[in-house]
Amino acid sequence: MFCKETSKSIKKSKRRKMYEGFYACNTPPYGYKKSEDEHGKLIIDENSAKVVKKIFELKIKHMTSKQIAEQLNKEKIPTPAQYLKVKGLPQNSVKIWTRTSVSRILGNPVYTGDCIRGKTQNISYKSKKKISVRKKDYIVTKNTHEAIISKDVFEKIHNDTLYGSTKQDVNRINTKFADLMYCAYCHKKMTKRIQKGGINLHCASNRESNELCSFKENYFYEQIEPIIIEEIQKTFESYFKDKTLKKSILKRQNTLKIKELERLLNGQDIALKRISFKISQLYNDRLSGKISEEEYKNNYAVLIEERNIANENKEKLELDLEKFQNIKLETSSEKDIINNLIKKIKRDKFSLEDMNKIISKIEIGKGIIIIHFAFSDIADKKISTL
Ligand SMILES: [Zn+2]
Known part of the structure; x- marks a missing residue:
């Protein structure tokens, strides 16, 4: 659900076709899709972005992640897994919205237009096994694509204990x-x-x-x-x-x-x-x-x-x-x-x-x-x- 890094410098636009100088995502995060014109660029997917917006709006109204999940289930909104399957992308078998699937969306800064890389790291460059990287060590590149959620809203939810974000x-x-x-x-x-x-x-x-x-x-x-x-x-x-x-x-x-x-x-x-x-x-x-x-x-x-x-x-x-x-x-x-x-x-x-x-x-x-x-x-x- 996060961007895979392929970049050293965005400025090297001429070398884009060589997989450098931009941010490619294997699977675009729910709410986005891949641009057909510009390789590796994320663009807003209107249908799922509506749901992302809704989730953040409900959170701002102090609903818990679980309550939001119940609401989405009640409205029979397809889960990201179901939705992405419709688009022919890999999916798992999750058929209902859960507290975790909502929390994952609420916690993903990709929706503010930033690209987050390095959430996990291979334990060695040859191994496929990955370990989680501490949040402060994530590599963040600002404003790589259009935001669905303003940074203000995102920060409000994450810094305000009223929203129950302190674990x-x-x-x-x-x-x-x-x-x-x-x-x-x-x-x-x-x-x-x-x-x-x-x-x-x-x-x-x-x-x-x-x-x-x-x-x-x-x-x-x-x-x-x-x-x-x-x-x-x-x-x-x-x-x-x-x-x-x-x-x-x-x-x-x-x-x-x-x-x-x-x-x-x-x-x-x-x-x-x-x-x-x-x-x-x-x-x-x-x-x-x-x-x-x-x-x-x-x-x-x-x-x-x-x-x-x-x-x-x-x-x-x-x-x-x-x-x-x-x-x-x-x-x-x-x-x-x-x-x-x-x-x-x-x-x-x-x-x-x-x-x-x-x-x-x-x-x-x-x-x-x-x-x-x-x-x-x-x-x-x-x-x-x-
Ligand atoms: Zn039980």
């Missing part, structure tokens, strides 16, 4: 259960957002569009957590009080975990080998003059960053693996580990890692929470929240 990512917040929560109807994960000082949970599908899942309700994580903890305490205590501890329970958990860790470690090893190979390839290409010093430096920096991340991941995984392998050796400590978990639960001091040993997932529905335990011999627990 708060809570994925890194360490919450015990939030990562284990799923919608009971569409089975997609619940999204987490900070709202009114708490963590708000909402079905990921419904967040996109009511047509994907009709479960509209929002829950505050802080209100659900104590209910779940209480239920786990009760269930666990009665389970281990009545039964003699089966040695197999923990062993089974451990074996699964060890297998998973070994698989992940293997993945990191493959990644590291791949990166080393690319670094040597890059070095050879620099030596033989196939790439410039600048290209070399940029690609090298990206690869080193990747290598550092892979090494860090590998170290963490190795530590985890060691831990789990040791547990396996000391069979006598199994009971202690379970008892320890029970104690932790009682004191409300357990981590997300502990949770993963106990719970496989938690489903949230209308007035109901369903806990699925990781122990196959503990039945799912349904709790009414009404």
